[in-house]
Amino acid sequence: MSKSNSKKKLSAAEEEALLLTLKKRFGKNMPRHKGIEWAKVAARLEGAAAKLWSLNEMENTEGEPDVIGYDKKTGEYIFCDCSPETPKGRRNCCYDYEAQQERKEHKPKHNAIDLAAEMGIEMLTEEQYRELQKLGKFDVKTSSWIKTPDDIRELGGALFCDWRYGHVFVYHNGAQSYYSSRAFRGLLKV
Known part of the structure; x- marks a missing residue:
């Protein structure tokens, strides 16, 4: 983990790079999230430093996180590891x-249990x-x-x-x- 990750907050450059990666993946895999718009997902991510850090950890361990759903009760978007094989960085x-x-x-x-908790994911x-x-x-x-x-x-x-x-x-x-x-x-x- 990088020093910025130990603080559970990304630098502006890391955040920008992550958002670009997530946006590209979102666009390439539309069947995973039919009816969901990237602009609304991006708006939810704005200012969510801890969530962005967790998504970055998912990305850094080769989980390839992507949106797979929307929880109508809570208004939350659901990200999941969508790498073809189980994430290499967690094996x-x-x-x-x-x-x-x-x-x-x-x-x-x-x-697995402690690593998921450290990453802030379930x-x-x-x-x-x-x-x-x-x-x-x-x-x-x-x-x-x-x-x-x-x-x-x-x-x-x-x-x-x-x-x-x-x-x-x-x-x-x-x-x-x-x-x-x-x-x-x-x-x-x-």
């Missing part, structure tokens, strides 16, 4: 801190992951951790998803496991 992480501490050897640098639920897959085909070679129900986590497990054979598959693993092809996708409401 090799186990599920949570407890799992990370359970590893006796070869502890990963990060865990991990996807199974339902959100399935909704994302309606907008494209993601994780055809990789997989992504998803929020795991407490009863599964209490038994030592964690859930992840991917897209294979024309379907979303939900699997389980020990929460302490980590792989070079697994990270997590995040969601941010602005």
Whole structure:
């Protein structure tokens, strides 16, 4: 993370570059956000320093955030990681801190739950992951951790998803496991 990121505020130049990247991606992927206008999204982002910082973290970890919806109740736009494969900059992480501490050897640098919190984003639920897959085909070679129900986590497990054979598959693993092809996708409401 750069020094400006440690303050959770982007410089004017970083903000301008991020907004340009987001605008270009938005324009190239209109089916993801039918009926949503970039000008309205940009207006919501204006002055939202913490949200812009989080979007920049998503971008820096190769998540390729894009608008995937609008929450009519709150008036918020929903951004999600839309990289074709699970974000490269977040791979090799186990599920949570407890799992990370359970590893006796070869502890990963990060865990998905804490990294998402540090970035200011939420991990996807199974339902959100399935909704994302309606907008494209993601994780055809990789997989992504998803929020795991407490009863599964209490038994030592964690859930992840991917897209294979024309379907979303939900699997389980020990929460302490980590792989070079697994990270997590995040969601941010602005």
